[in-house]
Amino acid sequence: MKKALLLTTLLLYSGALFSQNPLFIPDTLSGNSISLQLQHGTKQFYPGTPTQTMGINGSFLAPTIILNRGQQVTLNVQNQLTDTTTIHWHGLHVSPANDGGPHIFVIPGQTWSPSFTVLDWASTYWYHPHLHYKTVEHVAAGMAGMIIVRDSIEAALALPRQYGIDDIPVIIQTRQFSTSNQIVVGQHLDTAVMINGTLKPFIQLPAQRIRLRLLNGSIERVYNIGLSTNESFQQIGSDGGLLAAPVTMSRLQLAPGERAEIIVNLTGKQNQTIQLMSYAAQLPNAIYGAAQPGMGFGQQLPGYSNNALNGSNFNLLEMRVGAPGDLPAGPTPSTLVAHSIFAPSQADTTRILTFMSAAMGPTAIQGPFMINNAHFDMNVINQHIPFNNIEIWELQNQTPIGHPFHLHDVPFYILSVNGAQPIASLRGRKDVVFVPAMGNVRFITQFETFFDDSLPYMYHCHMLTHEDDGMMGQFLVNSPFASSVKQYGLQKASVHLYPNPANSEVYIKSTANLNKPLSLEIKDLQGRLLKTMVLYDERARVDISELLPGIYLFVATDGASSFSARVIKQ
Numbered sequence: 001m002k003k004a005l006l007l008t009t010l011l012l013y014s015g016a017l018f019s020q021n022p023l024f025i026p027d028t029l030s031g032n033s034i035s036l037q038l039q040h041g042t043k044q045f046y047p048g049t050p051t052q053t054m055g056i057n058g059s060f061l062a063p064t065i066i067l068n069r070g071q072q073v074t075l076n077v078q079n080q081l082t083d084t085t086t087i088h089w090h091g092l093h094v095s096p097a098n099d100g101g102p103h104i105f106v107i108p109g110q111t112w113s114p115s116f117t118v119l120d121w122a123s124t125y126w127y128h129p130h131l132h133y134k135t136v137e138h139v140a141a142g143m144a145g146m147i148i149v150r151d152s153i154e155a156a157l158a159l160p161r162q163y164g165i166d167d168i169p170v171i172i173q174t175r176q177f178s179t180s181n182q183i184v185v186g187q188h189l190d191t192a193v194m195i196n197g198t199l200k201p202f203i204q205l206p207a208q209r210i211r212l213r214l215l216n217g218s219i220e221r222v223y224n225i226g227l228s229t230n231e232s233f234q235q236i237g238s239d240g241g242l243l244a245a246p247v248t249m250s251r252l253q254l255a256p257g258e259r260a261e262i263i264v265n266l267t268g269k270q271n272q273t274i275q276l277m278s279y280a281a282q283l284p285n286a287i288y289g290a291a292q293p294g295m296g297f298g299q300q301l302p303g304y305s306n307n308a309l310n311g312s313n314f315n316l317l318e319m320r321v322g323a324p325g326d327l328p329a330g331p332t333p334s335t336l337v338a339h340s341i342f343a344p345s346q347a348d349t350t351r352i353l354t355f356m357s358a359a360m361g362p363t364a365i366q367g368p369f370m371i372n373n374a375h376f377d378m379n380v381i382n383q384h385i386p387f388n389n390i391e392i393w394e395l396q397n398q399t400p401i402g403h404p405f406h407l408h409d410v411p412f413y414i415l416s417v418n419g420a421q422p423i424a425s426l427r428g429r430k431d432v433v434f435v436p437a438m439g440n441v442r443f444i445t446q447f448e449t450f451f452d453d454s455l456p457y458m459y460h461c462h463m464l465t466h467e468d469d470g471m472m473g474q475f476l477v478n479s480p481f482a483s484s485v486k487q488y489g490l491q492k493a494s495v496h497l498y499p500n501p502a503n504s505e506v507y508i509k510s511t512a513n514l515n516k517p518l519s520l521e522i523k524d525l526q527g528r529l530l531k532t533m534v535l536y537d538e539r540a541r542v543d544i545s546e547l548l549p550g551i552y553l554f555v556a557t558d559g560a561s562s563f564s565a566r567v568i569k570q
């Protein structure tokens, strides 16, 4: 049966654009040690010339990584490409050295091995390259994958969770192909829709409740998800976790970088065919993917109106319903997970970020866009955040197009969108928020667990063209000693490093009561551990003669708290 189906697909495929292809379901990887090979490849998207691609453990896209909250994981990222890149774990709460931002680049031939404890709630996350100026190119070529985190709270709920059977990864992307079948970027003519890298996909699903893990992995496009039957579905999760309760809806707006888990009830629908669609004709204007992004402002992207997808409704995934599956019938649990959200009055500070266009007037919609009047600069730290600060970020969009804003490090809760309470679907944990054109968003979060006085985290627009053009900034979560309010543990004054700059030796003097030995780690700015020592005494001499000239990070920890400083080796 399966063989016959495949044969039919192949025959149709060679002849016409109208054929349907079985949805590709990425393999899964799990466990404590995961190997990822970044590689060049080719893929036969269309008859004729194969498309040059980049993929992870394959020629296009990447395996789905399945992690359990609380587990330890080491990811060995082996760069077999001829190009430098980085891999970022989008949405995971990890240290800056493990985060895979633009500073943590992996050169060809090198293996980068971040290792961390999974602290995140059960949800759908993803991973993708993040090299400054190269993110669009590397993601468009095919490097992106899904991460599924599981935990005991989610496991106790009666939800579909058989991967690829009733719990389906749905990575939504569009591409522009040249006449020689090659991927083209930057022309806003992305008319080929693909799910998990499959053009015109269909999937056979059991007649029961189905969970779709929607991930907008597109470069720029926003989708307005709905069912061709116009029936409603339930959203159960947003970027960083399950919602407090399912939200019933018939349209779901999903911007680049955002994820949503939805339950589609196919019970009793055996032999029916239902399309998962984007009702882009119903998207409000000033959104990339709507009819006219700058309508009302008299502004339009060059070539925008030639793009057949903009402002029209189109299929994403054909769902063919088969026999009932083995999920017990019954409703989606009416409560999912408890959230405790900070009150605005708990915030230590409000930080304002203003989005602007570099150009004014009719071309303002083309960007490049800036945040607080600056383009991204690898050498400039834009924000210093005291460790454990609770902050409100106020995003003010002064441009004629909406931008999906993404924050690394910690998920946040949205307080308001254009001054009003967010809709139910936006009240869960988020790491991307769509900021409407000329609108504003406020969110609240705490910068907890990790600090580093040298290595920053990123915030940026997740329209990857905007990000590469510099709509990004970076922030340090400073060590507790940099903050007068939230100090704890070792005091800044309690550890001295000298001389600095140093030649071959550094002396460390601690005035702290060393009831516990102090452990010292020397790292480079990519976070690679070069040397460790245990200090039992108030004074120690560290030989650094073997280190190459450069900047190094010295991190002293007494188990409960730590102190870090940059040391310059001459």
Ligand code: C2O
Binding pocket: 088, 090, 128, 130, 257, 406, 408, 458, 460, 462
């Ligand atoms: Cu998904 Cu900084 O990115």
Ligand code: CU
Binding pocket: 088, 089, 090, 091, 406, 407, 408
């Ligand atoms: Cu991210």
Ligand code: CU
Binding pocket: 369, 402, 403, 404, 461, 462, 463, 466, 467, 471
């Ligand atoms: Cu943007």
